[in-house]
Every structure is written in structure tokens, then in C-alpha cells.
Amino acid sequence: MDGFTILEYPDERLRQPSAPVTAFDDASLDRLIAALQGIMTEAGALGMSAPQVGDHRQVLVIDPAGDGSDIQVYVNPEVLSKGGLGFVEESCLSVPGVTGSVMRAMGVKVRARDRAGELFERDLEGMAAVCLQHEMDHLAGKLFIDRLPPWRRWRLRAQARRRAAA
Numbered sequence: 001m002d003g004f005t006i007l008e009y010p011d012e013r014l015r016q017p018s019a020p021v022t023a024f025d026d027a028s029l030d031r032l033i034a035a036l037q038g039i040m041t042e043a044g045a046l047g048m049s050a051p052q053v054g055d056h057r058q059v060l061v062i063d064p065a066g067d068g069s070d071i072q073v074y075v076n077p078e079v080l081s082k083g084g085l086g087f088v089e090e091s092c093l094s095v096p097g098v099t100g101s102v103m104r105a106m107g108v109k110v111r112a113r114d115r116a117g118e119l120f121e122r123d124l125e126g127m128a129a130v131c132l133q134h135e136m137d138h139l140a141g142k143l144f145i146d147r148l149p150p151w152r153r154w155r156l157r158a159q160a161r162r163r164a165a166a
Contacts, residue, residue, distance in 0.1 A: 004032075004035040004039065004053040004054075004055075005053065005054070006039065006052055006053060006093050006094060007051075007052055007053065007054055007094055008094055008095070008096060009094055009095045009143060009145070009156075009160055010157070010160040010161070010164060011094075013051070013054055013056075014051060014052070014094055014138070014141070014143060015141045015142075016051065016056055016141050017056070017139070017140055017141045018049075018050060018051055018056045018057055018058045018059075018138075018139040018140075018141075019056060019057060019058065020057075020058050020076045021057050021058055021059060021075050021076055021113070024075075024113070024115070024116060024117030029057070029059070029075075029115070030115070032050055032053075032055055032057070032059055033059060033061065033073055033115060035053065036048040036049070036050065036053070036059065036060070036061045037061050037071055037073075039053070039093075040061055040063060040071075041063070041068055041071075043093055044066065045063075045066075045093055046062060046063055046064060046066050046127065046131045047060065047061065047062040047063070047131040047132075047134055047135040048060065048061050048093070048135070049061075049135040049136075049138035049139055050138075050139075051138045051139060051141070052093060052094050052138055057075075058075065058076045058077065058139050059073075059074070059075050060073075060074050060077065060132075060135035060136065060138070060139065061073050061074070061135075062074070062128065062131040062132055062135060063131075064126070064127040064128035064131050065127075070128075072128075073114060073115055074110065074112040074113075074132065074135075075112060075113040075114065075115065075117070076112060076113050077110050077111070077112035077132065077136055077139075078110065078111050078112070079108050079109070079110055079132075079133070079136065080108075080109040080110065080111055080121070081108065081109045082105035082107065082108050083105060083106070083107045083108075084105060084106040084107050085103055085104070085105055085106065086103070086104065086106045087101045087102065087103055087104075088101065088102060088103075088104050088130050089101050090102050090130075090134060090144045091144075092134070092143065092144055092145075094138075094143065095143060095144070095145055095156075098145065098156060100144065100145065100147075100148045100152065102144055102147040102148065103147065104129070104130045104133050104134075105129060105133065106125065106126060106129055106130070107123070107124065107125050107126075107129050108123075108124050108129045108132060108133065109121065109122070109123050109124075110122055110124060110132060
């Protein structure tokens with residue numbers, strides 16, 4: 001979408017931490033947010049982050065309902081508190097064909113900025129909390145597979161190396 005391509009594991013750019021957004025009057029921020037929303041919606045995904053398209057700014061979008069009815073934009077997000085751990089089955093557009101059960105907080109309080117740079121705080125529960133944490137991992141250069149058991153991570157790395165060599 002508009003020149004943006006989803007990076008796939010084991011692309012090392014997915015491991016690069018993102019930097020905070022400092023310019024909210026930048027047209028490229030609008031293009032990035034629009035692209036993330038478009039890719040997420042087109043793929044039927046619940047979230048998308050800037051590092052997944054090779055942009056290393058702290059920007060993510062989530063759609064916890066998965067139907068476009070509740071698209072939320074978070075710029076420079078930070079989790080203030082977490083509660084209620086649970087296992088959740090996750091997948092990722094950057095790790096196609098892989099699913100896994102990972103532990104996440106089922107409730108989070110987040111502080112972030114909106115598209116215009118206005119600061120806000122929000123309490124998220126359930127899938128919204130899970131989506132936010134998954135996408136924030138991307139901002140830190142982490143993937144959901146990093147939260148899987150070591151034997152499973154080893155097997156996934158071996159499969160990725162074979163795919164890359166083919």
C-alpha cells in the first residue's frame with residue numbers, strides 16, 4: 001500500500017528499536033498512519049506497527065474488534081500499569097503462518113499521543129490490551145515468537161533460515 005511493504009521474519013529491521021515521534025506536523029506521519037490502517041484492514045489484522053513496514057517511529061494502530069469499527073492510533077505509547085495475566089493465541093503479519101500461545105496482561109493503562117500530538121491516557125481490557133502489547137513489542141524490536149518456549153523459537157529460526165536459503 002503506497003510503497004509500504006510488510007517486513008517478514010527474519011528481516012533484521014524488525015529487531016531495530018523505534019524512536020519517539022517528535023514532529024507531529026510532518027505529512028509523512030499522516031501517510032504512515034494511513035498505510036498502517038490500510039494494511040491492517042486489508043489483511044484483516046487486529047494491529048500494525050511502523051517497524052513492520054520499515055519505519056522506525058513509535059507509531060501503531062489497533063482494531064481490537066477486527067472489523068474497522070474501533071481503529072485506534074497510538075503515537076509514542078507507554079504502558080503505565082498492567083494487570084490480570086492470561087495466555088492468548090497470537091499471530092503476526094511479519095511472521096506469516098505461525099501462531100503461538102503467549103502470556104500477556106489482560107488489562108493495561110496506556111499513555112500516548114494522538115495523531116495531532118495531544119497526550120491521552122486510556123484503560124484497555126481484553127483483546128485491546130493484548131493488541132496494544134503485541135504492537136508495542138514491535139516498537140521495542142521484539143516479536144511475539146520471542147515469548148514462545150525456547151524449543152519452539154529454535155525450530156522457527158531453523159525454518160526461517162531454510163526459507164531464506166531457498
